[in-house]
Amino acid sequence: MLLPTLSEPYGPGGGDLPDAVTVAGRSCSREQLAGAAGAVAGRIAGAGAVAVRAEASLETVAAVVGGLLAGVPVVPLPPDSGPAERDHILRDSGAELLLAAKGSEPEAPGAASVPVDLTERADWTAPEPGPDTTALILYTSGTTGAPKGALIPRGAVAADLDALAEAWEWTPQDTLVHGLPLFHVHGLVLGVLGALRVGSRLVHTGRPTPEAYAAAGGSLYFGVPTVWGRVVRDAAAARALAGARLLVSGSAPLPAPVFRDLAALTGHRPAERYGMTETLITVSTRARGDRRPGCVGTPLPGIRTRVAAEEGADIGELQLTGPTLFSGYLGRPEATAAAYTEDGWFRTGDIAAVEPDGTHRIVGRASTDLIKTGGYRVGAGEVENALLDHPAVHEAAVVGAPHDDLGQQIVAYVVAEGVTEADLTAFVATHLSTHKRPRRVVFLAALPRNAMGKPQKKLLPPL
Structure with a gap:
């Protein structure tokens, strides 16, 4: 029963x-x-x-x-x-x-x-x-x-x-x-x-x-x-x-x-x-x-x-x-x-x-979070966790964007205060391998999410 x-x-x-x-x-x-x-x-x-x-x-x-x-x-x-x-x-x-x-x-x-x-x-x-x-x-x-x-x-x-x-x-x-x-x-x-x-x-x-x-x-x-x-x-x-x-x-x-x-x-x-x-x-x-x-x-x-x-x-x-x-x-x-x-x-x-x-x-x-950059395979989740370890970062979503040289570059969308793109890139590089650092950081007021609170990466603004 x-x-x-x-x-x-x-x-x-x-x-x-x-x-x-x-x-x-x-x-x-x-x-x-x-x-x-x-x-x-x-x-x-x-x-x-x-x-x-x-x-x-x-x-x-x-x-x-x-x-x-x-x-x-x-x-x-x-x-x-x-x-x-x-x-x-x-x-x-x-x-x-x-x-x-x-x-x-x-x-x-x-x-x-x-x-x-x-x-x-x-x-x-x-x-x-x-x-x-x-x-x-x-x-x-x-x-x-x-x-x-x-x-x-x-x-x-x-x-x-x-x-x-x-x-x-x-x-x-x-x-x-x-x-x-x-x-x-x-x-x-x-x-x-x-x-x-x-x-x-x-x-x-x-x-x-x-x-x-x-x-x-x-x-x-x-x-x-x-x-x-x-x-x-x-x-x-x-x-x-x-x-x-x-x-x-x-x-x-x-x-x-x-x-x-x-x-x-x-x-x-x-x-x-x-x-x-x-x-x-x-x-x-x-x-x-x-x-x-x-x-x-x-x-x-x-x-x-x-x-x-x-x-x-x-x-x-x-x-x-x-x-x-x-x-x-x-x-x-x-x-x-x-x-x-x-x-x-x-x-x-x-x-x-x-x-x-x-x-x-x-x-x-696989469709959004497996990033192939410069011959490396990088999971977006570990980069997101590294960013969230920074006290100024409240939300983070990481994606791969097309790049002429690397194939894909790591792009981070973050909700943060009082921190710069260079600060966050350097912070990630000290926590993870250097090739896992974001090449671009985009600051947003909030991440798009669904009813369950999942970030909707396909709704992130294009570069």
Whole structure:
């Protein structure tokens, strides 16, 4: 069963707490959630797919759980998506219905609106769908064209959450706290379905502010680097997390200075992990393992990895295989085939290095973060971390730009105060090999970022 704790209201959590699930200040018990989700399941049973307006609300949780109970693929829809993006996702996914909180049902051409009411109650007793059944259709960011729908099977979700529960020693006695969007793997699969599968209490803060994290009193916290960067800038909020058991960071590399500041202020070295929409989480540091800046740990149980590096190089594309992978891209067999090597390994498109003890480091994306300059292969991530070690630098993004002599030159876009281009170039040269220093430094007021806080390098201004 994908969500066993819903059928055990007085089960492994030691009792069905009235605030077992809290989202943006509103709470319900697992029994209440199961009843509302059962009502949703009854309304949507037999649909080909349903979209859920994935705002931070209890109704979103009930809608997603209702879809999973009914065995209907759930399509999380970003609540701030524009008409073009929304229409593409609805049309491409074939979603016949759009679920949203009662009284806030948005117009959706081609899909009928269905209200979700937390006061409704219904039992759902249909057989559990098989592990190969699609649980979620998650749309990628669309950086290389229109977003593609990744088909995530139920078995992959279950395998991933069980592996993470083991790696992080996640139990029903935990209280998970986060404030991440509910239309991504991190916020929805890990941050909601993970808590419901394990049986731990869930507190979604609505927005991931330092104050909200500090007040939540959790034992397990999820955040992205942007969130953790804000937390360490609020020393009082950071110190309030000292009573937690584990802090987890993901969705983008955690800058080394933020890692060190978190450790100093909270007493916890954060656990970093690695994953993608198509693979869920595949590599992670462990609750009791070594955790060091820039490292995302070792493969989870059942996952095998390899680095496809050119001869003589110590970094290359990370490829993997295992039980957490997606079933393919909806309606795009060519794109699905292109995502795999000839011998069946998934091509992540990320550049990685594996240390002698098996620990993985993610250097960046092959398309934007592997820089070939003067015969050297340089990972943008290590240059970014070196820049962020400078006290005047608040944000940094490094790319390769065409160069007549070098092939590519290293260009750094930074948000900084009281420092010059020459200062930063010299600073990096004292931290890394000389050939890794930026040849150009561009100062910006802010880096372009997406909803998860990831820098969007393709939106950086041209030179």
